[in-house]
Amino acid sequence: MSSNKKKRLSHSKVSFFKNEDKNKKLFSDDLSNDEEEDSKSSDQESEDKNTVYNLLAMSRPFRNPAYKNNKRVKPIKQIISAEKALDWPIEFPTYWSISAPPSFKPNKKYCDITGLQAKYKDPKTNLRYNSSEIYQAIRVMPPGAEQTYLGLRNANVILK
Known part of the structure; x- marks a missing residue:
């Protein structure tokens, strides 16, 4: 694995320790390609122990700032007056004609x-x-x- 790939991977994870990324860079520069292949599995194990894929640690806004609600909430009086203005059949149920049974x-x-x-x-x-x-x-x-x-x-x- 090249050092550029390691850098990209280390930035995509949230780590518990501050100096961990610096230590990985120094460690990866010292190793040769042959040693890197041998220690690939041990690096992955230690990397998994020290890093966490923690979505809670990332800062995200609660709402989408680009979202706009186009719906307007109408009061019940406006709904009733709008329904009364239309011509409905006599049997059609509306807000003012519905009555509950006993x-x-x-x-x-x-x-x-x-x-x-x-x-x-x-x-x-x-x-x-x-x-x-x-x-x-x-x-x-x-x-x-x-x-x-x-x-x-x-x-x-x-x-x-």
């Missing part, structure tokens, strides 16, 4: 006092509550106060 899961029930998820319901007042402390507060309420809480969730009973 859910198979039961609706969540919330406490009328705290707004937390309710596990219980008072049979007398029909107020929902989530703990025994809230139940004690419901028991102490004056008559007619529960109707205001029921009115908030549109479950109040209006007597005529």
Whole structure:
């Protein structure tokens, strides 16, 4: 292997030691061609031990500086107004015409006092509550106060 080839190979690898390239140059100048052929395998072994093909050590930019994004992100209002401007068939699904089917899961029930998820319901007042402390507060309420809480969730009973 000629000394020029060795120089090119040594520059393509990242080495752990600073003076390794200098030592290789001095060593390659001293050896004759016959000795070089004999020690080719031992040089390769020592070279493999001391050098690393480390891509992480190379400095590279994270992004390609020449890349330009030509796409512009449109807000949903622009998309809807653009769709409304076009003439679509009546059956064609659009953003404003798609409606979801009813859910198979039961609706969540919330406490009328705290707004937390309710596990219980008072049979007398029909107020929902989530703990025994809230139940004690419901028991102490004056008559007619529960109707205001029921009115908030549109479950109040209006007597005529």
